[in-house]
Amino acid sequence: xEVVGVVVEYNPFHNGHxxxxxxxxxDTGADLVIAVMSGNFLQRGEPALCDKWTRARMALLGGADLxxxxxxxxxxxxxxxxxxxxxxxxxAAGCRSLCFGSEAGDTSAFIRTLDFLEEKxxxxxxxxxxxxxxxxxxxxxxxxxxxxxQPGENLVDLSLPNNILGLQYIRAIRSQTSRMKPVTITRKNxxxxxxxxxxESIASATSIRKAIQEGQSVEQVNKYFPPTTxxxxxxxxxxxxxxxxxxxxxxxxxxxxxxxxxxxLREIYEMEEGLEHRVKxxxxxxxxFSQFMESIKTKRYTWTRxxxxxVHILTNAKKTEMEEFKRAQxxxxxxxxxxxxxxxxxxxxxxxxxxxxxASSCRKGELDLDIKASRIYSxxxxxxxxxxxxxxxxxxxxxxxxxxx
Amino acid sequence: xEVVGVVVEYNPFHNGHxxxxxxxxxDTGADLVIAVMSGNFLQRGEPALCDKWTRARMALLGGADLxxxxxxxxxxxxxxxxxxxxxxxxxAAGCRSLCFGSEAGDTSAFIRTLDFLEEKxxxxxxxxxxxxxxxxxxxxxxxxxxxxxQPGENLVDLSLPNNILGLQYIRAIRSQTSRMKPVTITRKNxxxxxxxxxxESIASATSIRKAIQEGQSVEQVNKYFPPTTxxxxxxxxxxxxxxxxxxxxxxxxxxxxxxxxxxxLREIYEMEEGLEHRVKxxxxxxxxFSQFMESIKTKRYTWTRxxxxxVHILTNAKKTEMEEFKRAQxxxxxxxxxxxxxxxxxxxxxxxxxxxxxASSCRKGELDLDIKASRIYSxxxxxxxxxxxxxxxxxxxxxxxxxxx
Numbered sequence: 001x002e003v004v005g006v007v008v009e010y011n012p013f014h015n016g017h018x019x020x021x022x023x024x025x026x027d028t029g030a031d032l033v034i035a036v037m038s039g040n041f042l043q044r045g046e047p048a049l050c051d052k053w054t055r056a057r058m059a060l061l062g063g064a065d066l067x068x069x070x071x072x073x074x075x076x077x078x079x080x081x082x083x084x085x086x087x088x089x090x091x092a093a094g095c096r097s098l099c100f101g102s103e104a105g106d107t108s109a110f111i112r113t114l115d116f117l118e119e120k121x122x123x124x125x126x127x128x129x130x131x132x133x134x135x136x137x138x139x140x141x142x143x144x145x146x147x148x149x150q151p152g153e154n155l156v157d158l159s160l161p162n163n164i165l166g167l168q169y170i171r172a173i174r175s176q177t178s179r180m181k182p183v184t185i186t187r188k189n190x191x192x193x194x195x196x197x198x199x200e201s202i203a204s205a206t207s208i209r210k211a212i213q214e215g216q217s218v219e220q221v222n223k224y225f226p227p228t229t230x231x232x233x234x235x236x237x238x239x240x241x242x243x244x245x246x247x248x249x250x251x252x253x254x255x256x257x258x259x260x261x262x263x264x265l266r267e268i269y270e271m272e273e274g275l276e277h278r279v280k281x282x283x284x285x286x287x288x289f290s291q292f293m294e295s296i297k298t299k300r301y302t303w304t305r306x307x308x309x310x311v312h313i314l315t316n317a318k319k320t321e322m323e324e325f326k327r328a329q330x331x332x333x334x335x336x337x338x339x340x341x342x343x344x345x346x347x348x349x350x351x352x353x354x355x356x357x358x359a360s361s362c363r364k365g366e367l368d369l370d371i372k373a374s375r376i377y378s379x380x381x382x383x384x385x386x387x388x389x390x391x392x393x394x395x396x397x398x399x400x401x402x403x404x405x
Numbered sequence: 406x407e408v409v410g411v412v413v414e415y416n417p418f419h420n421g422h423x424x425x426x427x428x429x430x431x432d433t434g435a436d437l438v439i440a441v442m443s444g445n446f447l448q449r450g451e452p453a454l455c456d457k458w459t460r461a462r463m464a465l466l467g468g469a470d471l472x473x474x475x476x477x478x479x480x481x482x483x484x485x486x487x488x489x490x491x492x493x494x495x496x497a498a499g500c501r502s503l504c505f506g507s508e509a510g511d512t513s514a515f516i517r518t519l520d521f522l523e524e525k526x527x528x529x530x531x532x533x534x535x536x537x538x539x540x541x542x543x544x545x546x547x548x549x550x551x552x553x554x555q556p557g558e559n560l561v562d563l564s565l566p567n568n569i570l571g572l573q574y575i576r577a578i579r580s581q582t583s584r585m586k587p588v589t590i591t592r593k594n595x596x597x598x599x600x601x602x603x604x605e606s607i608a609s610a611t612s613i614r615k616a617i618q619e620g621q622s623v624e625q626v627n628k629y630f631p632p633t634t635x636x637x638x639x640x641x642x643x644x645x646x647x648x649x650x651x652x653x654x655x656x657x658x659x660x661x662x663x664x665x666x667x668x669x670l671r672e673i674y675e676m677e678e679g680l681e682h683r684v685k686x687x688x689x690x691x692x693x694f695s696q697f698m699e700s701i702k703t704k705r706y707t708w709t710r711x712x713x714x715x716v717h718i719l720t721n722a723k724k725t726e727m728e729e730f731k732r733a734q735x736x737x738x739x740x741x742x743x744x745x746x747x748x749x750x751x752x753x754x755x756x757x758x759x760x761x762x763x764a765s766s767c768r769k770g771e772l773d774l775d776i777k778a779s780r781i782y783s784x785x786x787x788x789x790x791x792x793x794x795x796x797x798x799x800x801x802x803x804x805x806x807x808x809x810x
Binding site for chain 2: 372
């Protein structure tokens, strides 16, 4: 049986994702698609528009057969750790290939780039260090250092976000000696960060979120996603009254920053080099999350890095917890189709990690960070609906939908 | 110069307080009244209806000449520590007497009771221990043990809240070898906890707060306080849009309890004997502060004790911080009249503790807990007014009003 894995966030699931899933299936001749998906907080340090169960449903209706959660510890992370977590889950779930979208769109170019970097590693690391000492951010330092190595034209451009992620997937596959075959497909039309709609029916998730956050209704943007996404988003709005944005968590973050000591803050993951004093001071005067972010940003830290730090402060994610494991320790099932269920039944004994179907029946402590993050995510919703969402994390069984893909 | 001290919370200042201030002045023949007042969080573990600057103003207009803040470390405490803090401040400020209201109303009866308890201390402590082991609360155990000592009729009844406090003032005066003379006057008409209005113009602060919290306007209850209180309360409402109640802090307390670990909670003052697990669990399902309190209460802990613990969780007040000092370390001036100012000018060199007039000009770290508590108190207010209140704590100079007393 041919099984392909994809790494996703689906915030929300749109036509570009639909295209990617179909292409992944077609390009690899796969019978089954497994998605590993970030939970309620995402790689860029943001709360997802709607919860992971709803997004898992979108994935199933869009063509995935199984959806596993990328644990918080790997999801709210820079590319390298994100890739380590995702690759370890897809490998353990039995994927034969990992298919990712990239700007480069050429798998062998990625392999060559990785070989090139491994060969030049000493010089590369040395250059990065030198650039960092001038005060620039890590991604900037890495990108400049890469250029200084004078890569040939047959290597990928490492200033583009999906190329960076792609390279990390391949590095993780190699370092974990996974048998998954990497496959890349060119991302269609919309760049990851594009904020404007660039084609008739394909738009980046960023532009869709922006439109919704600026007050456009689900109906106004629904040409960019399949009808299933549209229906699920509308349901979410009807049930919980709102989508999740940082603004809802700002009062909690502000409180947290006032309440805790600088020493306590220093235990939080990504709080380094005096950043704890900077954020504590800024929290007192800032009146909104965006104003707060503006007042703490520097050349040294990217917006994304700072947003991730804010999520960790919000969830109280400590360095000790975040650095505990290099690979995922469990496969938490968020959803499945009929075909996905059959696959799990027949492969139960061959899975590389323990399968977790329900948080309440899980070994004590194992999912602590994921459960806590989801509970805090629920606090973004006000009124009675908050309780509904709060309960969900612990009691919810994997969602079941039959794929339309 | 005859100077009398009073220990107050003024939440809010009402006719009974006015009576007490006048009586304190008359009974002691004092030229000057110094009040030591709890800050924004009170002895019973509640946020004050309005902030300490407004309440200091009420005190000055009601007849006090100087108002000092009882630091958080002593204010949000059981009677013994509360009294230790208050007595150390009034002594250091130069009071010749301390005048307190009590149910007993007979100073010599308090002295006899204290002598009696000191003499019977071994048996008393032994009985308390025995009662505590049956699971009752400390106040209950102390009250039962006192009765078992068969106190004569000329001692005070230690089941009444103001008698308990009064006894602690006298104990603190003795243990600190303060030269202050204790004087008590009978509390007029309304018992501390009376929730119903019991006379034409005197009502307990509890009943006034209850009426306001249940939606009565300031106007509807203004016969119970002087016009100055009425005006200040109405101003507060106009400026900040609301009075402070636990309900406003419930979302923050709930978040805090979900976010922190049981180990972290155990460092909080008054978190003992597994209470940390109990409160963490209850926070997840409770939908309001009162529901939360109902679900955590036991025979062992009084409501007040649990409310105080909740304030400490909210403000992140650690055991180490709360237990650091047995007496106050500074005199933080909240307000003064012309006469109070002259007194301070002429007695500057004789004060027993350093005078702090403005938080921003204070030694680093000294006021940390008070400043933090006030900032968190500000978060109870929503919108732009929150920022106003937040700034106040650090920038405010002592308020100045001329006494009408």
